[in-house]
Amino acid sequence: MSATITADYDVRRRSFLTSLYSFKEVLPGLLAMLYIAVFANNLPGVPNPFTLQNLFYWLDGVVGPLHHQPLFQLLNSNFVWNPLLLGLIIGNLFGVPNRWKRGLSYIHMLMPLGIIMLAPHFMVFQAAKLGVVPIVICTIFLFLTASLTLYTAKLLGLDDRHGAIIAGGLSTGDPHACAILMPLIKAKGGQVVNAVVCVIGFGLIAMIVLPLVGRVFGIPEPLMGLASVVGVGNGAQALYAAFGTGYEAGRYAVWYDVGRHVIMPAGFLYVFIVMFIRKLRNRHNPAILATRGIKRFPTWLGVFIFFWVLACLHVFKEPAHHAIFNLVKWDFSLAAAALGLSLSFKDITAAGIKGFLVTCIAGGLRIVLLLTALSVCIKAGWLTV
């Protein structure tokens, strides 16, 4: 049936704009995405106080801070996962009307659009203040974690798409990378959300374990800031681990976090390129599913890299950078609403707990290797405290 629909599109096609369908066809779906987005997030330009984000803020106030971090930040509540959660609840409680589906297909246009517009967000030279050794550590552990995760996933026989998505999220220390990799890896929505749960779940464990292991290794507080950023990641979770070690570690984690943040695109590009080359070398192997369907390097990804290079050259100054990032919030909120609506809870649990096992093994190895590397650097005098 899918092949017939694709053939129908080819017959109906007049220009590339045909993929946008008619306004009448897409309006119900677009409105559904819009309403979910504006009731999930405090989006720029929308003065709506009745949002899921505000509900979480209120609950954060009720619970109180945990090592200076709000509870829902530790659970990674943000402009992607709030609408996804709301879409998931609506889709599972009430279903998804057929009239919405043409409009919801805009998710496939919004994903490359949002990813390209993310490029100005990563200005590599902002990390220059950290010095050479911390930047090298952040970079090495980015690629090492991605490789370790992909290898562990292969050893445990995890679906390569699922493994690749986890590799992206774990190595970059940001579950957003899971969503960014979705169109590149051609992963299922259920695998993406399952991978996000794995990365956040592992982060919750790691943020408690890391301060304890750090003491065993005798890492001084300022460098535990770096260890938290690289070994835990996920923003608030890294800060929880650092403040769990001590106030000085927390202060330094804020300082070091830019080192993890600015090289994030390298992480998901690395995972995509590794999986893409692997697929090209094994074209006829039916067990290799990641990036299947992508015949050549996506043009839009090339455009992302081009804008990332411009960002590194500081072409995008602060006001423009903020304006562009506000549009990214809009874009990903709409796309996440459509993704949430597409999933049943069964789709998410279908991937099983093997992904979590892979995340814990790769993440655990990363922590041990990282603390060992930091100890060596301290003893050799490469990292001063």
Added chain:
Amino acid sequence: MYNDRGGAMKRNSHTTDQTGFDYMTNKGKEEQDRDLCGLLIASFLILALTIIQYAGMY
């Protein structure tokens, strides 16, 4: 409709309408067209916001 392994696949009521259109399916010429739309809109927005800034309009 077939799944990744070539087996028969059930219709997903969350994503597929009565005509068989599955909004989460993205391939072929349609995928290329959607990518191109996204690429053009993103490039336009980034360049417009940046040029407007350099022109001192905000």
